[in-house]
Amino acid sequence: MSSRPELLKSREYLCDLSLEQKIRKCAPYLKCQEDGCKCPSWKLGDQISSQVLESPCKSCHHVHQCFATDDDCAWLEVAVQMVDDVEHMYVLCASEEDTETKHLYFCIFKRIRKALMNRTKPTFDDPPPFERPSIDTAVRNVVLHYLAHGMKDLDTTLELCRLLLSFVNMWKMGYPSRRSNKHENKTGYRLIYMRWMCHCYAPQFCVTLPHCEATSAFGKNFFLAIVPDLKKQLLEKISQDPTPVELDKKTQLMQPIFRIIGLLEEEAQKPEHRIWDPYFQSFASLLVNPTPDFGDQIGEVVPTTDQDASGGGPLFSDNSHLEVHKVDAACAPCESTPSRKSSDTSQKRRSSE
Numbered sequence: 001m002s003s004r005p006e007l008l009k010s011r012e013y014l015c016d017l018s019l020e021q022k023i024r025k026c027a028p029y030l031k032c033q034e035d036g037c038k039c040p041s042w043k044l045g046d047q048i049s050s051q052v053l054e055s056p057c058k059s060c061h062h063v064h065q066c067f068a069t070d071d072d073c074a075w076l077e078v079a080v081q082m083v084d085d086v087e088h089m090y091v092l093c094a095s096e097e098d099t100e101t102k103h104l105y106f107c108i109f110k111r112i113r114k115a116l117m118n119r120t121k122p123t124f125d126d127p128p129p130f131e132r133p134s135i136d137t138a139v140r141n142v143v144l145h146y147l148a149h150g151m152k153d154l155d156t157t158l159e160l161c162r163l164l165l166s167f168v169n170m171w172k173m174g175y176p177s178r179r180s181n182k183h184e185n186k187t188g189y190r191l192i193y194m195r196w197m198c199h200c201y202a203p204q205f206c207v208t209l210p211h212c213e214a215t216s217a218f219g220k221n222f223f224l225a226i227v228p229d230l231k232k233q234l235l236e237k238i239s240q241d242p243t244p245v246e247l248d249k250k251t252q253l254m255q256p257i258f259r260i261i262g263l264l265e266e267e268a269q270k271p272e273h274r275i276w277d278p279y280f281q282s283f284a285s286l287l288v289n290p291t292p293d294f295g296d297q298i299g300e301v302v303p304t305t306d307q308d309a310s311g312g313g314p315l316f317s318d319n320s321h322l323e324v325h326k327v328d329a330a331c332a333p334c335e336s337t338p339s340r341k342s343s344d345t346s347q348k349r350r351s352s353e
Contacts, residue, residue: 007205014080019073026079029086031117032060040117075119078208082116085206098175100190104197112208121208124198128212131219132278138219138267139165141275142260160257167234169213171226172201184225192222220268220276227265231258 017025032039039060056063089109096102115122133141139161146157176190196214203211214222238254267275 007207011081011084011207014084015077017080019076022076022080026076026083026116029079029083029113029116032057034060078121079116079119082112082122082208085112085208086116088205089202098177100176100193101197104194105202108198108202108206108209112206115208123210126195127210128195128199128217129219130192130195130217131221133276134217134219135168135215135223136165136213138223138264138275139215139260142263145263145275156256157260160260164257164260165215167230168215168223168226169200171214171230173197173226174229181228188221189225192218192225196222220273223264224268227261231261234258 014022028041031041037060039057086109089105089112093102093105093109096105111124112122143157143161147154173193173196176186176193179186179189195217199210199212199217200214203209234254234257235251238251264275267273
C-alpha cells in the first residue's frame, strides 16, 4: 500500500496539464449547468470541435463547461484529481473478488462521482474518531506507564512506539468473510472494516477523500481485531529478514515491541483497564513539572490531537523540568481530567435536590 505523500507526488503531472487538457479530462463527468436541464454528463457530438470548452453536448445541445472565474478554475484543479480517483475506484471495483469489499468500493466510487457532478468535495457521514481513547493516546499512556515504573532507555521506547504506530497505520485489514475466529463479533468487525476502508485505506489512493490515520480514528476494538494477525506477521517478518543475524537474536531484539503490544492487549481485555481509560488518572500524579524536551519527545510519538481523551490540552507545559515520584496516583488526580468520583457525587447531589 503506497503512502499518501507518494500518491500526491505521482499526481503532480496533472498540475502541468493545460486548461484545455484538464477540461477535456473532466468534461464527461460534468452535468449541464443550464437551468432546468437534467443532462447528467457531457457527451461528444458528431461534429468534433478543437475547443472542448465551446463544444455543445450531444444529448442536450448545451455547453456544459463554464470556467470564467478564478473560483471555477480553482475547482477545475480539484476536479481533475477527482476524475483520477473515480477512474481508479472503477478499476478496483471491477477487479475486486471479495463481494463485501467490492460493494464498499462501489459506494466510494458513487460518492466521489456524485461530488464531482455537484462540484463539491466528497465526504462521509460519520467522521472519525470512532473510539475514545484512540490507539495514539493508549500508546502515549504506555510510555507514561513505563516511565512511572523506572524506565531506563526512554529514546528506545519512544522509537519502538513510533515503529508500532507506523505498523498499525500501514496494516491492511483482512476481509470480514475470511475471519476464522468463531467467537468474534462479526457485525462489529464489519463496521470497523467499513470505517477503516472509507477513512483510512481508500484515501491512500484517492487524494480527494478526507484521510485519517487508523491510530487516530480507532481505539481498543480496532486494536483487538488486528492484534493476533499483527503479531503473527511481525514474527514472519523477523524470520524472513535477510539480515545475517541468528533468529534468536532477531527475536530478542524485537522483544520490547512485543512487550508493548502485550501490555496494550492485556489492558484492553481487562474490565478495568487503565491504559485504555479515557480518563487515565493512574499515573498523572507521577509527573511533576516535566521538561520541555520530554514533552517534545512524547509529542513526536503521538500528536496531542486526541485532546478530549487525554485531558483537554497539551500533555506537558513549556517552562518546566521533570521529576518522577513513586506515589499513589489516586491521591492526586489530574486537574485537567474530570474525576469520575466527583462527577458521580455531583449527580447524586443534583438528584437529591
